[in-house]
Amino acid sequence: MTVDRQRVERLTRELLEAIGEDPDRPGLKQTPSRMAELYSEFFSGVGEDPAEPLARTISVSRGPAPDTLPSGAVLLRDIRFRSVCEHHLLPFAGHAHIAYLPGEQVVGLGALVRVVEILAARPQVQERLGEQIADTIAEHLDTRGVLVVLDASHGCVTMRGGRQTEASTLTIAARGEYTDAVARAELITLIGASVPLGAAGR
Known part of the structure; x- marks a missing residue:
């Protein structure tokens, strides 16, 4: 899906008028076009398939030890991401940490980054x-377990209401073997996050 830039520009002008501003004054004259460009970037993931980057996998059975499956997780830490909260259309940003326990197939690490980027680039x-x-x-990798930890700061918390500028939010999503808190304890330690080991997974 492509963002309708002309419509974003038109609506931005209306928004500026609605708050009592003059969209034609020098400081705001280019704001509608800038907003259209910004929204095209921020919401580029709408309608994009997040599984597409995972289509190209690598067989671990073709390496120097063809009878050996990975015995531990693949852990990619500190993936920077930013998104937009759908409640107030304010940004939130932070780090994603992803671990998966491979079967016979692994995927390039850049593919995991793209999954995060695509899904984050939407409300x-x-x-x-x-x-x-x-x-x-x-669902799209040969994996026995998945763990995703997100640590982010939200504009709706830091810039409005109580304005808790130091607050961050930590969430955990687990699949397969990592729904067991004990099984994921080592990964949580490696990630270095203060995550409650009993946090729910599925």
Whole structure:
């Protein structure tokens, strides 16, 4: 899906007028076009298939030890992401940490980053974003377990209401073997996050 830039520009002008501003004054004259460009970037994931980056896998049975499956998780830490909260259309941003326990197939690490980027580039809530990342990986990779930890700061918390500028939100989504808190304890330690080990998974 392509963002309708002309419509975004038109609606931005209306919004500026609605708050009592003059969209034609020098400081705001380019704002509608800038907003159209911004929204095209922020919401580029709407309608995009997050599973597509996972289509190309690598067989671990073709390496130097063809009879050996990975015995531990593949863990990718500190994936920077940003999204837009669907409640107030304010940004939230932070880090994603993804672990999966491979079967006979693994995927390039950049593919995991793309899954996060695609799903984050649409109106979101953090809780759902983590679940969607976990579901995409669990359903489209040969994996025995998936763990997704998101740690993010939300504009709706830091810039409005109580304005808790230091607050961040931590969420966990788990699939397969990592729905067991004991099984994921080592990964939580490696991630370095203060995550309650009893947090729910599915």
